[in-house]
Amino acid sequence: MKITFLGAAGCVTGSKTLLQFGKTKLLIDCGLFQGFKHLRELNWAPPEFAPRSLSAVVLTHAHIDHSGYVPVMTSRGFKGDVYCTPGTEALCRILWPDAAHLQEEDARYANAKGTSRHAPALPLFDARDAQKALTRLRDVAPGKSFVVGSGLDKVTCTFIPNGHLLGSAMVLVEAGGARLVFSGDVGRPGDLMMRGPEKLPECDYLFLESTYGNRLHSNTDVAEELAMVISETALAKGAVLMPTFAVGRAQALLHLIMELKAQHQIPDIPVFLDSPMAREATEAYVKFSREHRLTKAQLRAITEGTHIIGNQAESMNLAKLRGPHIILSASGMATGGRVLHHLARMAPNAKNTILFAGYQAGGTRGAKLLAGEAWVRIHGEDVPVKARVEQIDGLSSHADWQEMCAWLKASKVSAPQQVFVNHGDPEAADAMRLHLKDTLGWDASVPMMGQRIDIS
Ligand SMILES: [Zn+2]
Incomplete structure (x- = not known):
């Protein structure tokens, strides 16, 4: 079996791991690169394999950095199924057209x-591509297995809830x-919205995310912090x-508010x-x-309790x-969407x-404002930033390294033969590798983008 790391290796976006088993070719997650321009440009590179040759895509969740490349794949000839949970399917139907x-x-x-250097500049994918991609979605309930490929090349997959997002x-x-x-x-045990991740099943090879591999979430009370910022601003x-x-x-924010x-902790x-x-x-x-x-x-x-805004005029x-x-208002990193008008x-x-x-x-923009x-x-204009800029950290839906190690420990599984730490900036991934060794005695490695490994 061959595994190729095509994204989220050395970074946190563009999740894509190719698994080849005989004639069966499976892509685990199919995400867009986001953030820095040099990463976003990778979305435009020709795929490393013919999309037509791919048997299926399996999505862990709907976030665009895990699912947003599917419309590109289908527009370039991928005709297979895209497996996901019903919750993920519902969210992809919202996220892809957007x-x-x-x-x-x-x-x-x-x-x-x-x-743009290109005339005319073209979108990476358009509404029609997104609609076409949505027709490929096949939802499978968690715990129910599905098979891709046949005969000796058969690959069986099962979804197990991990508490990060709906689905x-x-x-x-x-x-x-x-x-x-x-x-x-991987989600967090005390998440406001989602239940904690289910136990890790016994496995020979583990591919583990490391977004917070070198950071811990603060212990501050998110509700209290939010109340303070809202009350002070209102005052x-x-x-x-x-x-x-x-x-x-x-x-989650609306629920907290x-x-x-x-x-009566904030004014009405x-x-x-x-x-x-x-x-x-x-x-x-x-x-x-x-x-x-x-x-x-x-x-x-x-x-x-919320005024829901409809069209652009509203x-x-x-x-x-x-x-x-x-x-x-979205987007969350102020990279696009209606929030930009409000921000300006x-x-x-x-x-x-x-x-x-x-x-x-x-x-x-979010990272720059916080810096x-x-x-x-914004929209080609320089806008002065006089407003107070704050961040509340406790709402992250990623387990930090301690929560991750605690979850793995509580799963009571034997050490996998090999652990591959991906989906983290280089320092985060390496720190997670060391934490796994220190806390669980597990040997792990950090694959590089484009790296291919053979598993016997
Ligand atoms: Zn995510």
Whole structure:
């Protein structure tokens, strides 16, 4: 069996691991590279194999850095099935058309401004590609096995919930007597929304993410921190802008805000959700209410307590708001979407707060703002940053290295023959490798992008 690391090796985006077993060719995750330009440019490189030759794609979850390359693959001739859980399918139906829209917008913008080296600039994929890709989705419930390939080249896969996002799961792959587990992004035991990851099954080879391989989440009380930032901003007669990931994070933030309001820990100021995608994702969380921790009453508090913004005109109208309020808008790293209009408008006012509630990849506007840059470039204009810029860390849906080691330990499995640490910046991945050795005595290695290994 051959494994090739085609993404999320030496970085946290572009997750793609190719597994070849005889004639069966499986891609575990099929994500877009995000963040730095040199990484994003990799999305445009020709695939390392003919998309037509691929038997199937298996998705651990819907986040674009794990699923967003599927429309590119289908537009280039991939005709196989894309396996995922029902929750992941629901979220891909929301995320892919939006990603296509962002690609189209970027191309339109580049053409209007003449900022691209290519004339005309084309989107990486468009709405039609996204729709075509969606027809390939095949949902399989967690715990139920499915088979790709046949005869001696048969590969059996099973999803096992890993608590990172609605529908997220690790994948157990069984082929030729070997058991491999691809962890996907691993969630946290005390996550606000998701239940903790299920036990790691016994396996010979483990492919483990390491986003937080060299970091620990702070012990601070997220609700308390959020209450403080909102209350202080409201007291200063300012508004709070939360660039948020539309799927998962927006719902967690809304849940926290509604709880804080109910407990009178923040003033009862209006809350606006300005992201069509976040609205649809909220509906998915309501539909799949059995798969997460929120009760029906808590979900109702979110949907009834939030002003949900519809079209672009309504979004623009938010500029007329006076007095303290909260706007949640995507994207979470302020790389695109409606949040940019709000950011351009709100960043120059010292009374306002820009509150990030998630990991900000290097090179994104979010990372630059958090680094304290005095100007931010939005739609070709330099905007001064006078607003307070804050970040709350505790909402991450990635296990930190201690939580990861505790989860592995509690799984009570024997040491895998080999552990491959991927999905982390180089320092994070290497730190995770050392933690695995120190904590569990497991030998691990950190594969490089493009590296191919043979497993007998
Ligand atoms: Zn993820």
